[in-house]
Amino acid sequence: MAAPLEQINLGKVTVLIVDNNHRARRILEDIATCVGFGGIVTAASAIDAKQVLCAQRIDLVLTDARPPAYDGYELTRWIRARPLDLDRMVPVVAVSPSVRRNDLRLGRDSGVDYILSKPISPSVLLTRLQWLTHRDRPFVVSRAYTGPDRRSALPVSNCRPLPRRRAGDRPSLTRSSALNSDKAIAGTPA
């Protein structure tokens, strides 16, 4: 029987944390430790991360995506171009200091699963992990784009539905306005 929604079993999961700032890496490591990841591997750069990914099995990548280099997005493109489906489908969650629309578009088009805005909060990260584990988002492989299906971005399947809009409510966030909203972006599906 599968674990219920409010429970998550990461005992057999190895996460790779990529951030060139050791303090930011430490915060992600702290959260990962508390959540119960079976293995935690860290890398200070995309180059180091690629070596780790080639050397061992990684089930989830948490990567920093700082402007101007956006190493995390470059790393994601590299992961999505790997020859084996199981390797290229590894979920990637990017953590970005920027919530600007163009930066987020870059991330989405690189093939990340979610983009979280800094500073990272344990509850936001765990909610995204729950989405990643309890919904099966189709994975697209094409010449122009490889990554999770960008058209099925909202949480579906077993997750709780989003609240319905009532008459008189403000218009719900459209994709583009969500990209500009700090609160909405904390976990904007890529």
Add this chain to the structure above:
Amino acid sequence: MTSVRIIQAQTRLARAAREPGGILLSVAIGRARALLDARRADDDLIIDALLGSLRGWADLQTPAEEDWRSLQRSAMAILDLCSPVRDGDLAMASRLLCAYASGDGRRAIEPEGARVFIDALGAIATLGSKPQNASLLLGLSALVQ
């Protein structure tokens, strides 16, 4: 013709995480928050030091390109250490300074503009997150539009 392949398979993460056992999300969140709170005092000291380095930056008359990059790095470092709950305004101001120092906005970056951000960060760090900061943050965001 463009070929598109759709894969409907579970990832290793999804397979492993759905196995019985594990930890309640609420417990995991509580533990993580407690650990981050326990480190809060150290992080506050580092934020103070970073704000001090920003005040040093404000004394520069004609900052070089590397100085702008260092300003951006300091702002990102503050953002990294902010508590999402307690330091929301400081995080927002740091994020805006990051954007300003990167030169992403439509306006040219000026040392005078950067000093406005640095002063605002200092004020917000002293006062904490308050509704009165809203107009200050709005003004900062206008500088990066």
